[in-house]
Every structure is written in C-alpha cells, then in structure tokens.
Amino acid sequence: MRDRQSFFEQVYDLVRGVPAGRVATYGQIASLLGLPHGARTVGWALRAGHAPADLPWHRVINSSGRISLRAGQGAELQRALLEDEGVTFGVDGRIDLTQFGWDGNVCMRF
DNA sequence: CATATGACGATAT
DNA sequence: AATATCGCCATAT
Numbered sequence: 001m002r003d004r005q006s007f008f009e010q011v012y013d014l015v016r017g018v019p020a021g022r023v024a025t026y027g028q029i030a031s032l033l034g035l036p037h038g039a040r041t042v043g044w045a046l047r048a049g050h051a052p053a054d055l056p057w058h059r060v061i062n063s064s065g066r067i068s069l070r071a072g073q074g075a076e077l078q079r080a081l082l083e084d085e086g087v088t089f090g091v092d093g094r095i096d097l098t099q100f101g102w103d104g105n106v107c108m109r110f
Numbered sequence: 111c112a113t114a115t116g117a118c119g120a121t122a123t
Numbered sequence: 124a125a126t127a128t129c130g131c132c133a134t135a136t
Binding site for chain 1: 130131132133134
C-alpha cells in the first residue's frame, strides 16, 4: 500500500464512502487518512479540480458544520445538493453535525 | 530546496 | 460573536 496514489486520490476514495444525507468534515477525513492536521490538504485536494464526476464533494464541509465555499464558487450549489439529500440547514446556514455528521462508517440510521 | 497557496482548525484579540 | 493570525500539510512553481 502506501502512496500508490496521491493524497487526493485517497481523499476521493474516502469521500465516495460518505452516504447520501450525511456530511463529513475536512478534519475528519484528514484524520482518517492519518493526518489529524491535514484538513487544509483535504480541501486542497477537492478544489484542485482533479476530482472525478461522481465525487460527492458537496458532502464535505468544515468543522463548524458550515459550507466553506463562498457565494459564487458553488456554495449555493452545495447547499442545494445537500438539501436534496435530506440534510437540513439551520437558520445560520449551519448543519447539525450531531444529526448528519458521518461516523466514518457507512451506517444507516435505524 | 525555498516560497506560495488553499473548499481547514484552533486560538488570540 | 466576528476578525485576525498561527499552525499544519500536500502540491505547485
């Protein structure tokens, strides 16, 4: 195993494992990859643009449960995609990670 | 190898 | 609470 793939390839594989209706944080993904402080690198991997079309990038948000993208850069698109999957946003546009946060395991509610 | 960047995170102010 | 800054890490140049 090892760096058979670049870091972002590993990020993509992990993001693909996030079930619909759930969201993961950059720090969480980085931690799963062995870099508890590589959250920036995760975001970097996604913004790089090398991501495949089936990559559910919209399920990745920051630790605040908030969309990191700025308006005009896909933030509205990300929110729309998440709401379409059943994720609800708070009044401040925040997601309740307690309810929609990914465990790091594909487990269905109930 | 050095510097810069970035869809973060935590802390300081 | 909002903003500013530092820390952390993989790529880019």
